[in-house]
């Protein structure tokens with residue numbers, strides 16, 4: 240049995256006249272139910288709340304005012320879930336709503352709690368339908384777009400594959416809605432900067448990140464060792480055929496050397512609260528010798544952080560080298576910076592560990608997108 244995350248964008252869930260496209264939702268529900276019958280576990284990441292709410296509130300375009308956007312998401316999310324409930328029940332499938340904010344990913348205990356809930360739902364044969372909790376999320380705690388959310392969810396649930404359903408057939412050499420000569424790119428082995436440059440923004444009034452945010456999401460997912468497919472969400476039966484081995488759209492090859500779920504969490508989910516400026520000896524120890532960060536290599540402490548928070552390790556020329564979880568607060572790191580490990584206890588009156596950032600809690604930025 241394989242676990243698959245399917246991301247469904249606003250464009251394919253909504254009607255040209257605004258509001259939800261009930262027929263499309265029904266046909267996607269059928270496709271996904273067939274996939275479940277074939278033995279796959281499915282987690283849906285669904286957009287569409289704001290687009291659905293726009294119709295209910297009588298708005299012609301996506302609201303820019305944050306309060307109106309949050310109000311649209313609140314009225315739209317219930318319509319969205321109702322449409323899924325109704326469609327999936329015809330195929331004897333149960334669904335559950337899971338609304339997440341970035342903070343749920345930032346805090347380790349909330350991250351693991353979310354994971355446990357989703358895995359429990361799957362064990363009961365229920366299809367979790369995840370969206371960003373737009374009604375409470377402000378800019379500081381936003382994922383930004385659901386492509387990003389889907390990549391993080393794929394890492395969270397240890398998915399084998401991420402399928403992104405879009406209003407286009409896949410990634411093209413340029414925006415196919417603007418350039419009729421654009422060519423589809425069937426396979427991507429490596430996401431290069433040239434490839435990123437091909438992907439433009441959203442081509443519609445309801446989409447958020449466009450192809451660019453899908454490429455960034457694919458970059459994260461493949462580094463987790465997850466295969467990514469971008470296919471059309473407009474055609475019936477495509478997901479079933481894809482999972483039977485037929486090629487559609489664009490397929491991104493997963494990295495063979497996958498980062499662990501914990502390192503993925505450090506790299507992508509947790510927000511850094513500050514930086515540790517480290518000398519060249521410490522840079523070498525981290526980059527070349529695979530060592531932890533000791534207090535002796537720290538020359539400066541920036542920001543205010545607590546034990547368990549994330550920080551960047553930055554060289555003296557300002558280049559970010561790594562991201563990691565600290566064993567000491569900024570207040571205490573300030574006191575022990577540049578000192579030997581034997582001096583930690585005499586200075587602080589306690590010693591939690593020799594390392595300010597242990598190797599197991601350190602991710603090299605060169606190894607991740």
Ligand SMILES: Nc1ncnc2c1ncn2[C@@H]1O[C@H](COP(=O)(O)OP(=O)(O)O)[C@@H](O)[C@H]1O
Pocket residue numbers: 247248249250251286404405406407409410411412413414415416437438439440441442443445446447448449450451
């Ligand atoms: N190189 C490209 N290949 C395919 N689509 C592209 C490309 N560049 C920009 N796009 C635009 O990305 C849009 C899909 O993204 P978006 O509007 O955010 O949809 P969704 O709601 O599915 O997330 C397409 O409709 C297309 O106009």
Ligand SMILES: N[C@@H](CCC(=O)OP(=O)(O)O)C(=O)O
Pocket residue numbers: 247248249250285286287288289290312370371373383384385386445446447448449
């Ligand atoms: N959370 C928002 C969707 C945000 C988003 O990324 O939309 P999309 O580009 O259509 O995937 C909503 O439900 O309206």
